[in-house]
Amino acid sequence: MSYQMNSGSVRRFAKIMKFGAWLQAIPNKLTPPPFRLMQIGSAFWQSRALYVAARLDIATVLGDEALDAGVIAVRVAADADATGRLLRLLAAIGVFLETAPQVFQNNKISAFLRTDHPNSVRAMILMHNSDAMSRPWFECLEQGVREGVPPFQLSHGEELFAYLDHHVDFDSLFSAAMDSVEALTGDSFATDFNWGKFERIIDVGGSRGTKSLAILKRHPDLTALVVDRPQVIIEAEIYWANHDSSGAERLQFQAGDLLDSIPSARSEKDIYLLSAVLHGFDNDSCITILRNLANACGRSGARIALLEMVLPEVGADIAGASFDMQMFMGSRGRERTLKEWTTLFELANITLEEVIGLQSFGSILVLHPKKLA
Helix, strand or coil, rough: CCCCCCHHHHHHHHHHHHHHHHHHHHHHCCCCCHHHHHHHHHHHHHHHHHHHHHHCCCHHHHHEEEHHHHHHHHHHCCCCHHHHHHHHHHHHHCCEEEEECEEEEEECCCCHHHCCCCCCCCHHHHHHHHHHHHHHHHHHHHHHHHHHHCHHHHHHCCHHHHHCCCCHHHHHHHHHCCCCCCCHHHHHHHEEHHHHHCCCCEEEEECCHHHHHHCCCCCCCCCEEEEECHHHHHHHHHHHHCCCCCCCEEEEEEECCCCCCCCCCCCCCCEEEECCHHHHHHHHHHHHHHHHHHHHHCCCCCCEEEEEEEEECCCCCCCHHHHHHHHHHHHHCCCCEEEHHHHHHHCCCCEEEEECCCCCCEEEEEEEEEEHC
């Protein structure tokens, strides 16, 4: 029995992604090597310019208008000349459009920085380019590579998830950024897997439950229990008390620690969802979590769905390799190959039942305790 949906579309998406990877390699073939190295070495100029534009919320200020840089500067409390030069750089790389000298408007890319855009990634840009996340890259990456220690820990004295526990504002920004992941990955996790075979999702590490909500909206008979750190659950409950969304009434929340205990399954109609959770942990912690999941499943027949990236054994694309380095920067986690994933499953006494392809750069790994095999 397969849980795969839309298999033809998934295969077509995989071919498109392969073609996209080929296109990404073209600059390396056409650009003289010294100049290409300079492009890569100065790419942080572009990321910092994008960050400042997001901080100033220029895309939201522009809305649907075309405005002179001076007008924009007044509205965002900035210098007119510097604002124009900032936007000229961003327009040159395809973010914003310069329609006349020093006159700018949103384009299809910058629109996703607007706070009123339903798929805004502004929070993600702000989070990844924040002082807390930037300093480890700039100050401690070399030391981290030499010592095999996460640069975030070297910079802040603790790893990312511990840091979140007592930096409330950054934790809130991190949660908002995680809520925007769907804008990057699309909704294929909700459409390419047959969630209709289940009655309840137990969303472990689910933050505000936005992933579960996207699924609930498509399956009116489903409910979801979101399990996360106590402060995340408190924030999530406050958030939904002030936001009305179809399906949110079928979300329940429970504080928990996936390294300690996980709510037990009630029947084979339960499925545990861990969306981009295990890539944040080292192998030993992953094995502990997987064993906790197996114990929570018991003999119920419940399944486990891991929404994770699966790297190829050789020749990872830019996205996969970049995400892997980001995990190294902030945690002892990593993106893993299928061989690395299956090694963890074996050690946790869990069976990989199926790999579900998605129209995205992730996959859903369907698992169950070995005693069900």
